[in-house]
Amino acid sequence: MQDFSLYKKSKDLIGHSAAIYSLDFDGIYIYSAAGDRFVTRWDLKTGTQDKFAIQFKNTPFCIALFSQNTHLAVGLENGDLHFFNLAERKEVKFFKQHKTGIFSILENPLKNQLYTSDADGNVAVWNTKSFELELFLPFACGKIRKMSLNHEKSQLILACNDGMIRILETEFFNLLHSFEAHSAAVTSFTFFPGDDTKCLSGGKDAYLKAWDLNDYSCFNAIPVHNFSLYDLLFISDTEFISCSRDKTIKIWNSETFSLSQRIEAKNGGHLHSVNKLIKIGAKSFASCSDDKRIMLFEA
Secondary structure: OOOOOOOEEEEEEEOOOOOEEEEEEOOOEEEEEEOOOEEEEEEOOOOEEEEEEEEOOOOEEEEEEEOOOOEEEEEEOOOOEEEEEOOOOEEEEEEOOOOOOEEEEEEEOOOOEEEEEEOOOEEEEEEOOOOOEEEEEEOOOOOEEEEEEOOOOOEEEEEEOOOEEEEEEOOOOOEEEEEEOOOOOEEEEEEEOOEEEEEEEEEOOOEEEEEEOOOOEEEEEEEOOOOOEEEEEEOOOOEEEEEEOOOOEEEEEOOOOOEEEEEOHHHOOOOOOEEEEEEEEOOEEEEEEOOOEEEEEEO
């Protein structure tokens, strides 16, 4: 029988002076991007910032490590995109291709590509070896807050502001299918572990929905939060986590869709909107929030 142990906060990472929007993890360090216009790095063992910090003229909305964690991509609120070599601690490329805020960055290591999406519904395809633009795709669907790849990296999924999920193939980026997933914006998306036919989506309508991509049917729909679901994360084959603008983190049994734990301010959780979740171990994860804090949780 699966052990659904309760998660307890192990560390508070405090240092940013504004809302934190994005996180990534390389196995040793957590990288964070915040409204104070800094991208910083945290030592997971000590819970403190090291000397790595990058200041920007505009707010960084999202970050992503790529090329086996040797490089970092940073997307800003004005559409600027920066690539950094972490070993050399220097910027290697800077682009102004996007004209509005970049909300998602995703690597496809099998194609040596990086995907970025913006507030106008555009997706850019970048080569991670040459750092050049390969393709720019306008979908005119409003903000694309989340992108995902299936496990074989053959399909790119876009969670769109018009309530639609769009599925592209990653060879020529033709649209394979699109379907209405939520009554308002789709704000989060993830596949079930090891299964390219089953996925979860979260929306501005506060609903969590489970989908069978064989026939694009919804096999579960639950109102799970009071406001937008900003991220979804599988922590194991049978557990996933949701977080929301409603300030809560919720742990779910993915087999029964029953709630196993609610983390909120009164039991050590965040005080404001929870914006991002990342897995840092077999039974541990990190979250960030508008309350300027990164929290680490372990079961």
